[in-house]
Amino acid sequence: MMREWAGWALDTAQVRGATYADVRVVDTRARGLSTKNGKVGTVAESESLGLGVRVIADGAWGFASTDRLTREQIEATAAEAVAIARASARVKKADVVLAPEQQITAVWQTPYEKNPFEVSLDAQMNLLFAVDKELRGVVGVTLAETNMSFTRLEQFFASSEGSEIRQVKMISGAGLAATSFANNEIQKRSYPNSFGGQFAAAGYELIERLQLVEHARRVGEEAVALHKADQCPSGRRTLILDSSQLALQIHESIGHPIELDRVLGMEANFAGMSFLTLDKLGTLRYGADIVNVVADARLEHGPGLGTFGYDDEGVPAQCIDIIKDGRFVGYLSSRETAPAIGLRRSGGTMRAESWNRIPLIRMTNVSLLPGTWTLADLLADTDDAIYCETNRSWSIDDRRYHFQFGTEIAWEIKGGKKTRMLKNPSYSGITTEFWGSCDAICDRSHWTLWGTPNCGKGQPMQTMGTGHGAAPARFRNVLVGVAYAR
Amino acid sequence: MLGEAGCREIAESVLAASPAEETEVFIESGRSALTRFANNVIHQNVAEEGLQVSVRVVTEGRTARATTNKTDKESLQRAAEQALAIARWQPEDPDLLPMLGPQRYTPVARVDAKTTELTPQDRALAIRMVVDRAERSGLTAAGVYSSSHGCQALANSRGLFAYHEETRAEFSLTCMNDGGSGWAKANFVSAGQLAIEELAERACQKALANREPRELPPGRYTVILEPAAVLDLVGFLFYDFAATAVTDQRSCFTGRIGQRIFGENISLWDDVYHPLQTGSAWDGEGVPRQKVTLVERGVVRNLVYGRVAAKKAGREPTGHGMLLPNEYGEAPLNLVFAGGETSLEEMVRTTERGVHVTRLWYIREVDPYEKILTGMTRDGTFLVVDGRIQHAVRNLRFNQSLIEMLNHVVQLGPAVRAAGEESFEMVVPAMKVSDFNFTEVTKY
Numbered sequence: 020m021m022r023e024w025a026g027w028a029l030d031t032a033q034v035r036g037a038t039y040a041d042v043r044v045v046d047t048r049a050r051g052l053s054t055k056n057g058k059v060g061t062v063a064e065s066e067s068l069g070l071g072v073r074v075i076a077d078g079a080w081g082f083a084s085t086d087r088l089t090r091e092q093i094e095a096t097a098a099e100a101v102a103i104a105r106a107s108a109r110v111k112k113a114d115v116v117l118a119p120e121q122q123i124t125a126v127w128q129t130p131y132e133k134n135p136f137e138v139s140l141d142a143q144m145n146l147l148f149a150v151d152k153e154l155r156g157v158v159g160v161t162l163a164e165t166n167m168s169f170t171r172l173e174q175f176f177a178s179s180e181g182s183e184i185r186q187v188k189m190i191s192g193a194g195l196a197a198t199s200f201a202n203n204e205i206q207k208r209s210y211p212n213s214f215g216g217q218f219a220a221a222g223y224e225l226i227e228r229l230q231l232v233e234h235a236r237r238v239g240e241e242a243v244a245l246h247k248a249d250q251c252p253s254g255r256r257t258l259i260l261d262s263s264q265l266a267l268q269i270h271e272s273i274g275h276p277i278e279l280d281r282v283l284g285m286e287a288n289f290a291g292m293s294f295l296t297l298d299k300l301g302t303l304r305y306g307a308d309i310v311n312v313v314a315d316a317r318l319e320h321g322p323g324l325g326t327f328g329y330d331d332e333g334v335p336a337q338c339i340d341i342i343k344d345g346r347f348v349g350y351l352s353s354r355e356t357a358p359a360i361g362l363r364r365s366g367g368t369m370r371a372e373s374w375n376r377i378p379l380i381r382m383t384n385v386s387l388l389p390g391t392w393t394l395a396d397l398l399a400d401t402d403d404a405i406y407c408e409t410n411r412s413w414s415i416d417d418r419r420y421h422f423q424f425g426t427e428i429a430w431e432i433k434g435g436k437k438t439r440m441l442k443n444p445s446y447s448g449i450t451t452e453f454w455g456s457c458d459a460i461c462d463r464s465h466w467t468l469w470g471t472p473n474c475g476k477g478q479p480m481q482t483m484g485t486g487h488g489a490a491p492a493r494f495r496n497v498l499v500g501v502a503y504a505r
Numbered sequence: 506m507l508g509e510a511g512c513r514e515i516a517e518s519v520l521a522a523s524p525a526e527e528t529e530v531f532i533e534s535g536r537s538a539l540t541r542f543a544n545n546v547i548h549q550n551v552a553e554e555g556l557q558v559s560v561r562v563v564t565e566g567r568t569a570r571a572t573t574n575k576t577d578k579e580s581l582q583r584a585a586e587q588a589l590a591i592a593r594w595q596p597e598d599p600d601l602l603p604m605l606g607p608q609r610y611t612p613v614a615r616v617d618a619k620t621t622e623l624t625p626q627d628r629a630l631a632i633r634m635v636v637d638r639a640e641r642s643g644l645t646a647a648g649v650y651s652s653s654h655g656c657q658a659l660a661n662s663r664g665l666f667a668y669h670e671e672t673r674a675e676f677s678l679t680c681m682n683d684g685g686s687g688w689a690k691a692n693f694v695s696a697g698q699l700a701i702e703e704l705a706e707r708a709c710q711k712a713l714a715n716r717e718p719r720e721l722p723p724g725r726y727t728v729i730l731e732p733a734a735v736l737d738l739v740g741f742l743f744y745d746f747a748a749t750a751v752t753d754q755r756s757c758f759t760g761r762i763g764q765r766i767f768g769e770n771i772s773l774w775d776d777v778y779h780p781l782q783t784g785s786a787w788d789g790e791g792v793p794r795q796k797v798t799l800v801e802r803g804v805v806r807n808l809v810y811g812r813v814a815a816k817k818a819g820r821e822p823t824g825h826g827m828l829l830p831n832e833y834g835e836a837p838l839n840l841v842f843a844g845g846e847t848s849l850e851e852m853v854r855t856t857e858r859g860v861h862v863t864r865l866w867y868i869r870e871v872d873p874y875e876k877i878l879t880g881m882t883r884d885g886t887f888l889v890v891d892g893r894i895q896h897a898v899r900n901l902r903f904n905q906s907l908i909e910m911l912n913h914v915v916q917l918g919p920a921v922r923a924a925g926e927e928s929f930e931m932v933v934p935a936m937k938v939s940d941f942n943f944t945e946v947t948k949y
Contacts (some may be wrong), residue, residue, distance in 0.1 A: 036644060053832055055753075059595050060832030064587055065572035069555065081625075082551040086574045099552055106625035107540070107547040110633050140594040148596075161754045164832070200754035204874045285543045287647035288679040288688075289926065291866070291883075294948075375553045412869040416881045421947035423879050423902060425871050445871065447902070447945060478649050479539055479551070501944050502871045502904045503880060 020088075021046075021175035022183065027090055028072045029179055031097035037074035037104070039117065040097070041178040043331060044070045045374035050136065053166040054147045057155060060164070062144075069291070069374035072100040078114030079107035084375040117354040118365050119335055122181040127328025129189045130318070131222030135169040138223045143167055150231045154197045159241030159246075162198035165216055167226065173330075182333040190324065190484060191225045192218030192472060197239040199246065206245035206442065208427050210234045212263045213410050218484060220322040241428060244440060249443035251429055253500030257404035258446055259493045262461075264426055265387065266469035266487035267410045272450040273305075273312055274382040274485065275342055276419035277349070279356040281380075289478055291417025294450070295347065297360060303347040306454030309390055312342040313350055316367060316383035321468040323486020325383035327370075332378060334367035341385065345455075351380050372481035375491030379477050380439075384468060386488030389459025394491055397459050404432040405499050407444050423447035425502055447504035453494060461490035507534040507556060508886060509668045512658035515558055515576055520662050522578070523585035525562035525592075527604045528662045531789075535655025540628040543647035550625060561747055561829060562588040563604065567596040568830050581591045598830075600813050600948045604661045610786045610793050611778060615671040616654070617695035623652045623674070633675075635705045639680050642709050644803060648678035652696055659791050669785035675924065676701050679884060680712035685897055687711025688864055690733065690883035692924040711863060711885040712934035717895040720946055721888060727859035727915075728941040729852045729889065732923035734862045734882075735936050738907060739842065740928020741870060741878055746775070746799050746815035747825075749834025757876045757908065758805050767803040767911040770845070775825065775837035776800045780924040781932045782839045787824065799837065803912075810837035845917025852916050852937045854892045859905035860901070860943070861887040861894060868927045876907040880927075881947065901943040913939045 025042040032040035046068045069086035070093060075373050081104025085096040135143075147165040154163035169191050185227055194216015196209040211217045211229055211411035219225050260268065276293040280286055295303070310499035313345040316325055316336035327336055340347045350356075352366040369378035398406075412425035430437045468488040507515070516530040534556035541549040559572040562585060569592035571584045584668030598866050628650045639646035656670040674696035679688045688711065689704040731736070742757075750756035758766075776796040777784050786794050798806050810818060811834045825835040853861060863885030871877040881900050890948045918935030 055832040058600070059598065059830060059831055062591055062595060063570040063830075064591060065559075067557075067574045069574065079547065080550055082549075082557070084551075084553045086555045096554075103538075103550045103552060103625045106629040107550040109626070109629040110542060110545075110547040112544075112546050118698060140591060142516070144594060198753075198755060200759060200874075203760070203874060205755060248720060283544070284645070284647060284681075285548055286540075286541055287645075287681065287686075288541075288649060288677055375555055377551055412871050412879065414867045414869045414879045414902075415882065416902075416947045417866050417883050418947075418949060420949070421900075421902060421945065423904075423945075425879075445832065445870065449948065478541060478549075478651070479537070479553070498945075502877065504904075504944070505942075 024070055024093055025175055025177040027093045028070060028097040029177060031094040032072060032074045032101055033179055035101040037076045039075040039179055041073050041176065042070060043138050043374060044175045046173045047170065047373060048263060049170045051168045051486060052143055052147060054151045055164050056162060057151055067373065071374045072097045073377055074100045074104050076101045076104035077108035079104050079111050080115060081107060082377045083438045089135050093166055115355055116358060118357040120354060120365065123329065123333055124183050125329065126185045128187040129220045131189050133223035134276045135191050135223040136171065146231065150195050150235045153232055153235035154195065157236060157243060159199050159201065159243035160197045160239045161200045164196045167193040176331065176333055178332050178333055184333055186328055188220060188327065189222055191221050191223060192216055192217060192470065193226045193229060193231060195231055195235055195238060197242040199242040201246050204246060206242050207244040208238045210238045212469060214426060215472060218324055218472045220324060220326045241480060243465065245428060245442045248442040249438040251405065251441040251500050252504065253504040256499045257401060257493065257495050257497050258497040258499060259401065259404050259406040259432065259491060261408040261491050262465065262467045262489040263469055264407055264410050265489040265492055269385055269387055269487045269489060270471055270485060271413060271415045272342065272419060272422055274385040277351050277354045278380045279350040282350065283356060283359060290476055294418045294420045299347055301348060304345055305342045305451055306345045307345040307457045308345045309459065309460055310342055310345050310454050310457055311388040312385065313388065314339045314341050314383050314385045321385050321445055321488065323384035323468045323488040324470040324472060324484030330367045330369045331371050332365065332369045334365045337367045339366050351382065353380050358490055370483055376479065376481045379481065381483045382485040384486030384488060387460065389463040389466045389490050392459050392461045394461050394465050397461060397491065397493060398432060398437060399435040401432045401435060405441065405444060406430045406432050406437065420450050422450065423502060443503050446497050446499045447501050448497055453497065456495045456497060457492055459493040461492065465490040469475055506536055506654055506656055508656060512656065512668060515756040516658060516660035518578060519560055519581045519585055520660065523562060525564050525585065525589050526537050527563035528585060529561040529604055529671050530660045531559040532658045533655065535653055537651065537653035538625065539615045539649060539651035540625065540632060541649050542632050545640060545646055547629060547632060556765055558902045560584045562590050562592055564592050566601055567592040567595045568598065568601055569595065569895050570830065604663045605665050605791045606663045607665050608706055608791055608793055610667060613778065613786050615694050615783060617672045620672040620674050620696045621654045622697055631701050635678060635701065638705045639709055642713060644678050644680040644682055644709055644712050646678060651675045655805040657785060659787065667787040667791055671783060674699055676704055678704055678708045680708040682712055684717050685712060685715030685781060686884045687715055690924045692930050714731055715885045715897040718899045721898040721901065723901060723943045723945050725940050725942055727856055727937065729849065729856065729861045730847065730936045730938060731863050732921050732933050732935050733925040735933045736923040736931055737865045737868055737925040737927035738878060739933060740931065741907060741936065743840060744836050746837050747833065747835045748808040748810045748818060751808060755873060757874050762805050764805060765803045766805060766908055767800060769802045770914055770917060771800055771803050771911050772843040773800045774841055775839050776841050779839065779841050779932060784839055788826045789828035790826040792822045792824040792826060797823050809835050809837045841932040842920055842934055843918030847916040847918055849918060849935050853889050853894060856889045856892060859889045861889050864925060871904060877904055878907055879904045896911065899949055900947045902945040903942055904944045905942045909926045910938055910941065913941055
C-alpha cells in the first residue's frame, strides 16, 4: 500500500503545480521499558503510521502530513502542501534550487542479529529487574533506575524525480543509573552512558553485549563513594576525557556548528547560528594536526544512530571529511544548501523524525578518528591531569563557540597513575582552542561509536538519533572546575 | 480534529472491545501549522493532522499501555489486547489503584475561533509585514509563526469521561545586524493576543541597540532579567515540586519542606485557572486540577500529588498526575509567580551598575540539590551604569544557584505570560537580582 499511497500524493502534487515533490510513508513500532527501585516504571508499546508530502511550488517550499490514509485524504494533503508552498512564495527572494541527484530504486535494512520485538517481554523485564536488584544491593543507593527501548521504523520514499526507496531501521538501547542522596548532596553514576545508556542501529544483541548486570554494582558503589570524594579543583589543567564524554563534546562543538542550514541562518531564531562562517571552509585550523573528524552515514562506519542507506531526500549515505589533519574542510549539507558552498551534490544528511516532520540537516555519525595511543600508555605519559568520565551537564553558546561540560565523576592523574576520585568535575573553553589543545588520542581498541538518541532541532521540534565515534583523548591547559568555583 | 463526539465514539469502541478488568483510553487529536522564516524569506512551512489513541489496561494488579494512531475497530481492539498482553508479563504492583469513577471539572475556555481559521496566507502576510519592518532598519529577520487546534479526552471503564479543547498561537522573532541581535516572543490561546507588530518593533529596537558589543569581565553583577530570562531559569524548578521526586530524594526540596529557602518576596503557586494560563482542568489520571500554593513568602509550603503519591502521604491528590504507568508521578504544569510593580525601565533607572538580560540560552542543571544552573545570555545583553543602558556586551556564561538567586531578588515586575525556549510558558515577572554569578564570556 505504501507505494500506492505515495503515488496518489505525487500525482496530486504535480497536477496542482508542484515542480518537485517527495513523499515519505513511515510506519513505526516502539517499545519502552523502565524500572525504578524494584518496580515497573514505564511499560508501553506504540505504533504510528502516516504520510508526509513535501513540495516546491512557485519556487517555495510547502509540507503537509496526515495519518488518515484514504485516497481522498492523501490527495487533500498533497493539495494542501502545494497551497502552503504558494503562500511561502509570498515572502521569497529567489526560487529554491536543488542540487541534482540520481534517480534511485533501492531497498535497505539495518543489519541485526536478534529482533528485539521477538524477545519475550518476560526476558527483557527480568534483565532490568536483575540490574535493579544489583543496584539496590549497594548501601547508600537511594534511587535505582533501568531502561530499555526499541524502535522499528519502516519508510517508503518516492519523489517526482522517479526515486523509490524502502528502508527498515532498527534501533535498540538500554542503560542503568544509581543515584545517592546523602548529606544534602545528590550524586549519580550511569552505565554505559548517562541519559539512557547506549543506543545503536542494532537488535537485541546490543543489550546482551552491554553486560548491564555485571556493571551495576560498581556503578552503585561509585555513586555512593562520590559523597566522600574531594571536590574537583579549579584552574588550568591537563584534561583526559573518556570516549562517551568526548562523543558529546564532538556532538556539541563539531557536529552542530557544521550544519550548513545553521551556518546559513536558517535556525537563527531557535537553535542559533554557527561560528563556522563560509569563509572558514578550508582555511580554519579547527584543531591540532592529530584531529581528524568525518561524518559517515555508511554501514562500514558502524551501527550508529546516524547509519542509513539513503537520507530522507533520497541521497545515498556518504562519508564526508569534516576536519582533516586539524583543518576544517567540510559541512553537513542538503540538496538545497549544497549549492551555497559550491557543491555539486548534497552530502546526504537530511532526516526527519517521522511522517509528520520535514527532513532537516542532521548529524550522521560525526566521529573523531582513532589515534595511536593505548589508554595505559596515555595515562602513564601524563604527570598531572583530571580524567573525566560520563556526562552530567552540557551547555554551549548559540554559535557553538563557548562551552561548559560537567561529568559524573573524575579521577586525578598523578605521575602517570589514576589516584583520588573527584566529585562535581566540570571544564569549559572555546571550541577551536580546545580542539587545538588535543595532543593524544587513543587507538581503535578504545574507540566506541556512541549513540545520542535525543538531539533536538527544528520547529516543530524533532528528536533525532546521531552517532559519534570516539576514543579517550588528552587536552592541555583546559579551564577546569569553574562551575563550582565561588 | 475529532472533537468531543469523535473522542467519545473511539473511547466507547475501545472500552467495548477491551477484555481487561479495567480499561482507560486517552485520545489526542489536532491540526497544527507552522511557518518559519529566515534571511527575510519563508523557508519552511508545514501543516500536520494527526491523532493518537492510547489504551491502558489493568489485570490482576498489573497495568500497561499501548498506543496507536489507527482508528479502525481491529486496530483499536489490537491496542487493548496488546496492552493486556504486556501487563500480564509484569509483577503485581501493590501501589496500583482502581481507576477513578466520573468526576466534575471546572470549565476552562481555551478555544479562539479565529485562531482555528488561521491560513498559510494569513501567516505569510504577517511575516511579510515583519520582514518589511526589519528591512527598513537594515536588519535580517528570522522566526516562526504557528497555530494549533487540538483536543484531548480521557475515558475509562468506570464511567469517567474528561474532554479538553484548546487553540494556541505563537510568534517568535530574531532580528540581526552585523554585530548583534534582538529577540521577542509570545504564545497565547489566541493569535489576536500575539501583538505581532509590537513584537517586531521590540526585536528591531533591541537589535539596533545591540551593535558592537564590548567584552565585560565575568564576576558577580546585579542583573535585570526580562520575563523570558526568568522563565527559562525558574522553569527548572517545576519537577522539584513533585511529591514523587521528594520521595525519590532527587528534588532540591528534599528535607526542605516547610523551610524558608527563598527570599520573602518569592511566592508561587500552580494554577491552571489563572487567566494567563493554558491547559486542561484534569490530569493524566482524570483528577480535577487544584490550585496549589507551592511557596509562600519564601517558605516551601506544599508539593503536588498524583494519586499514588497522595495515598502514600495520606493526602488528597492535587490533580497533577501524569498518564500511568510512569516513574515520575506528577508535576505542576501551570506555575504562577507573584509579581511586583517595578517596571523594567524603573529597574534600569535604579541600578548603579548591572547587566540587562533579554533572554538566556542552553540552560542546564549543574548541581541538582543546590540547583546550580549554567547557560548563556543571548540576543540583547547590555551594561547598565548609573541608571542608563551604556552599551551592548558580549554574551556571558553564568553558573548560578537558583536557590541563591531567589534569595537575591531586589525588585519584581508585574507577572506576565512569558515564552522562552527552555521551559513551557508560565506566568512570571521580570526580576532585578543582586550578585548574579557570571563566570566566563564568549567572543561575540
